[in-house]
Amino acid sequence: MVSSQDSYEAYFGLGHSLRLLDRSGVFRVSPAGLRLGDLLVRHAEVTADDGWALDMGTGSGVQALLLRSIGARNIVATDISEPSVKIAGENEILNFGDQAVNFEVGGLFDAPSADRAFDLIVFNPPGWRTPSPDCQEGLERLGLTGLGLEAMFSGDRVLTEFLCRLPDHLTESGRAIVGFNSMVGIQKVLTDVRKQFGAHHSLRFRLLERHTFPLFVYTEKWRASLDMLMAEFELWKEHYGSAFSVHADGTLYFSYELVECRVSRPARTTR
Numbered sequence: 001m002v003s004s005q006d007s008y009e010a011y012f013g014l015g016h017s018l019r020l021l022d023r024s025g026v027f028r029v030s031p032a033g034l035r036l037g038d039l040l041v042r043h044a045e046v047t048a049d050d051g052w053a054l055d056m057g058t059g060s061g062v063q064a065l066l067l068r069s070i071g072a073r074n075i076v077a078t079d080i081s082e083p084s085v086k087i088a089g090e091n092e093i094l095n096f097g098d099q100a101v102n103f104e105v106g107g108l109f110d111a112p113s114a115d116r117a118f119d120l121i122v123f124n125p126p127g128w129r130t131p132s133p134d135c136q137e138g139l140e141r142l143g144l145t146g147l148g149l150e151a152m153f154s155g156d157r158v159l160t161e162f163l164c165r166l167p168d169h170l171t172e173s174g175r176a177i178v179g180f181n182s183m184v185g186i187q188k189v190l191t192d193v194r195k196q197f198g199a200h201h202s203l204r205f206r207l208l209e210r211h212t213f214p215l216f217v218y219t220e221k222w223r224a225s226l227d228m229l230m231a232e233f234e235l236w237k238e239h240y241g242s243a244f245s246v247h248a249d250g251t252l253y254f255s256y257e258l259v260e261c262r263v264s265r266p267a268r269t270t271r
Helices: 031-043 062-070 082-096 133-141 155-169 186-196 220-224 226-240
Strands: 007-011 017-021 052-056 074-079 102-105 118-123 170-181 202-214 244-246 252-264
Touching: 017 062, 017 082, 031 062, 031 170, 031 202, 031 252, 052 062, 062 074, 062 082, 062 118, 074 082, 082 102, 118 155, 133 226, 155 170, 155 186, 155 202, 155 252, 186 202, 220 226, 226 244
Parallel strands: 052 074, 052 118, 074 102, 118 170
Antiparallel strands: 007 017, 170 252, 202 252, 244 252
8 A cells, every 4th residue: 555655646626636656766746747737637638439649758657647537548658767657657556456558668759659640649848958068067067967857958959859740640630738848948949840840731839828937946966056057047048048037036937838739731632
């Protein structure tokens, strides 16, 4: 039996609640993840037997399990972290008593079951840009390395690649719900994506919700890096359009934007 000390509860409205294992190496559900789940409760519509949903970067599995709770039946959930995928499967057993979600290890659309078209794709990519060489060296000196950094940095690169590959993985009426962090420089990312598209399709974006969150640092190592990070963030704002504000007490606030992405394809010609 799982005790309250080994797990925690995440509630999303309309009675949809999940208990998640609290294990090292897997991030707890963030305030942004809770907002994404709240939106899914209100807007997710993949309930048909033949509809497919993908939770990319599943982490603890929370969004995939929430989709199952809502009524989705065909769910694929992927993550680059093998321990995360294992714990996500354990969380499904904890909440439902059996396994129905296809949890797989893989990046973006590279997992075996992700190589198909989906009716709904949910993705909460890394929120920070790729660090400059100087910042990368500073992080390494402080001992801040490993998968945790991959989950936070390189959001510009990951998001650009995801959006460029997205049209090949959505059904004709499918959509993706993506968490955009203003720290990545959203307009710069969208401009880069539009430059890479050919004439055969394009993406349409609709802002569903926007939330403002403070930047938290949880460990001594991250607190020691804060001055360096703030200087890095200012460079991002100057060169890439990263958006944030710093209040009088020194707290940085960023924008978390839940965006619907759909594919526009040219009308078919008939003879």
